[in-house]
Amino acid sequence: MATETTGAVSTCVDSHGSAIGMPQLCFDWFPNQIFWLVITLVVVFLVLSRVALPRIAAILAERQGTITNDLAAAEDLKAKAAAAEEAYTKALADARAEAQRIAAEARAEIQAGLNDAIAKADAEIAAKAAESEKVIAGIRAGALESIEAVAKDTAEALVDALGGKADAAAVSGAVEQRMKG
Amino acid sequence: MASEAHAADKAAEHAAEGGSLVFHPMDQFIVKPLFGDGAVGMFTITNSTLWMGLAVLAIIGLLVLSTSKRAIVPGRMQSIAELAYGFIYKMVEDICGKDGVKYFPYVMTLFMFIVTANFLGLLPKSFTTTSHFAVTMVLALAVFLTVTILGFVKNGAGFLSLFWVSSAPLALRPILAIIELISYFVRPVSHSIRLAGNVMAGHAVIKVFAGFAAIAAISPVSVLAITAMYGLEVLVAFIQAYVFTILTCVYLKDALHPHH
Numbered sequence: 546m547a548t549e550t551t552g553a554v555s556t557c558v559d560s561h562g563s564a565i566g567m568p569q570l571c572f573d574w575f576p577n578q579i580f581w582l583v584i585t586l587v588v589v590f591l592v593l594s595r596v597a598l599p600r601i602a603a604i605l606a607e608r609q610g611t612i613t614n615d616l617a618a619a620e621d622l623k624a625k626a627a628a629a630e631e632a633y634t635k636a637l638a639d640a641r642a643e644a645q646r647i648a649a650e651a652r653a654e655i656q657a658g659l660n661d662a663i664a665k666a667d668a669e670i671a672a673k674a675a676e677s678e679k680v681i682a683g684i685r686a687g688a689l690e691s692i693e694a695v696a697k698d699t700a701e702a703l704v705d706a707l708g709g710k711a712d713a714a715a716v717s718g719a720v721e722q723r724m725k726g
Numbered sequence: 727m728a729s730e731a732h733a734a735d736k737a738a739e740h741a742a743e744g745g746s747l748v749f750h751p752m753d754q755f756i757v758k759p760l761f762g763d764g765a766v767g768m769f770t771i772t773n774s775t776l777w778m779g780l781a782v783l784a785i786i787g788l789l790v791l792s793t794s795k796r797a798i799v800p801g802r803m804q805s806i807a808e809l810a811y812g813f814i815y816k817m818v819e820d821i822c823g824k825d826g827v828k829y830f831p832y833v834m835t836l837f838m839f840i841v842t843a844n845f846l847g848l849l850p851k852s853f854t855t856t857s858h859f860a861v862t863m864v865l866a867l868a869v870f871l872t873v874t875i876l877g878f879v880k881n882g883a884g885f886l887s888l889f890w891v892s893s894a895p896l897a898l899r900p901i902l903a904i905i906e907l908i909s910y911f912v913r914p915v916s917h918s919i920r921l922a923g924n925v926m927a928g929h930a931v932i933k934v935f936a937g938f939a940a941i942a943a944i945s946p947v948s949v950l951a952i953t954a955m956y957g958l959e960v961l962v963a964f965i966q967a968y969v970f971t972i973l974t975c976v977y978l979k980d981a982l983h984p985h986h
Binding site for chain 1: 750752753755756757765766767768769770772774775778779781782785786789790793796797798800804807808811812830831832834835838839855857858859860861864865868922926
């Protein structure tokens with residue numbers, strides 16, 4: 546093109562090292578730029594498709610897997626915790642029922658013992674009362690006989706004191722008569 | 727054409743020698759040999775080669791080294807790698823469908839190269855490989871050829887139904903077919919010029935503002951303007967890589983499911 550211009554070192558650069566026109570349109574440089582661009586693109590493509598992209602894909606997949614596993618593990622632990630809580634509640638309820646049962650049993654046992662003791666005591670009391678009554682009856686009978694004897698003796702003494710001669714049979718007959726009356 | 731440009735350049739330089747402003751906004755795009763200063767041949771190692779190589783190293787550092795620990799709880803760099811992976815993977819899956827996922831490494835290659843080259847280009851004194859039409863055109867043509875070949879391999883002649891809008895009235899269909907055909911062939915052009923144009927324009931504008939910094943009175947404004955432009959360029963660096971990638975996905979979808 547502009548080969549006749551003085552001082553130009555090439556068709557695109559003048560002697561001062563400045564661009565002539567647009568460097569983008571300097572066709573002298575095109576083969577160089579295209580050659581190195583193709584090399585660059587091939588290298589980048591190989592690096593990306595062989596190393597970088599599979600690696601990043603693996604990292605992302607691994608992370609996704611880890612997250613999924615962790616979530617599953619968390620879900621599992623949550624279920625376990627719920628089961629444990631349920632078992633605890635059940636054990637608590639069982640223990641409470643057991644305690645109530647034992648308390649009721651003890652109460653029943655004590656009540657039975659108490660009833661027995663009361664019944665025995667009642668029987669003993671009744672027996673003692675009967676015995677006492679018998680003794681009292683004996684005493685009472687004894688007393689009546691004593692009264693008769695005392696009354697006869699008194700009557701005899703009275704008759705003697707009055708200067709009579711006491712007839713034992715008549716006195717006792719009279720006393721008996723009076724006592725009956 | 728070049729001689730006229732050269733003449734204009736010469737005039738600017740004479741003015742510069744006269745003590746006024748010097749503008750060489752396009753010098754940053756010059757491809758130079760890295761060693762010596764011979765001609766730029768096909769296999770010459772140039773500044774373009776260097777920055778492409780640095781992009782490769784950056785991609786390896788970001789996607790390979792950062793993930794070497796394979797941590798379940800990722801560190802910062804690994805998070806970025808995973809974010810980039812998820813971002814493009816989801817884009818491919820959403821746009822191309824499940825059967826498009828096998829082209830994910832291809833799309834990821836394009837995205838990673840463009841986004842790292844764009845960001846490396848934002849370093850001071852760097853060379854922006856994606857500001858050159860030669861580079862973006864190769865990327866766009868690669869997508870265009872892939873889509874076209876894949877479309878015919880997958881669908882046979884059915885791929886042509888892409889141009890036959892069956893939902894339109896019958897009389898309109900031939901006209902639409904011509905429009906669709908033209909738009910199809912314009913795709914690589916718009917696809918590549920959009921990327922290189924955006925990147926180049928931003929870098930050139932920053933250089934122009936930098937030229938104004940020579941005047942003491944307006945240099946604070948110039949520095950502020952450069953700062954603002956730089957912020958915008960950071961945004962553009964990502965957005966253009968994103969746009970290029972999403973369009974690649976859209977074109978791939980056409981190849982896989984050509985029916986409207």
